[in-house]
Amino acid sequence: MSALARYAGFSLDCDDPAALAGFYARLLGLEISYSSDEFVYLGEPGPTGLGFVKVDKYVPPTWPAADVPKQAHLEFGVDDLDAGEAAVLGIGATKPDFQPQPDRWRVLLDPAGHPFCLSTAV
Template sequence: MPGVELRGVTLDCADPQTLAGFYGALTGMRELFSTAEFVALTNDSGCDLGFQRVDRYRPPQWPGQDVPQQLHLDFRADDLDAAEQLALKLGATKPNHQPGNGRWRVLLDPAGHPFCLTSS
């Protein structure tokens, strides 16, 4: 069987630079590549985050599925409360619907993508 590993994940959005700035500040990842249409972040883990401009982008709706979430990212945090406060300060929002009985926190990035913070 050929060796295959995940190289990266790319999120659709209206403004790649803004969304990359949000995730860069949240995770400490640095810019690897940037154009008006696409930005890539890296941290040498082997899995980069990409952000691509999509015309007429429609943000997902959480928890509803009128516009499905398409994907979500999970981040492990040493201090869950501090990570949540940082994400909110950077422009994330916290929806009322919070599944998991406090084991993780669902937030929405500035483009509306749901992502989860969980304790390490």
């Protein structure tokens, strides 16, 4: 079976990406490779990369209680956003109307409704 995408990293939603990235940078010994007010990425894109996304009115999960479920999404790299999006939509993903930066990445939903992103980062 031929892969449609490459694993590019994992991102955690939070209210302060820089602060949470600082914690994980210290914990894992990773360097910040990208930083903005809305997103911080540690390491290089790929299996060891880890991102942190600012979410307005973030509510942390209440694990193990299910009152507020875990909040995270996966990142996948493609060579071409339009072609990658079409291929992934073709296997059952859906595309929400809201796309924060469609020129940089596309947010899609898996068949169970979990969000994930496609980008050309890797």
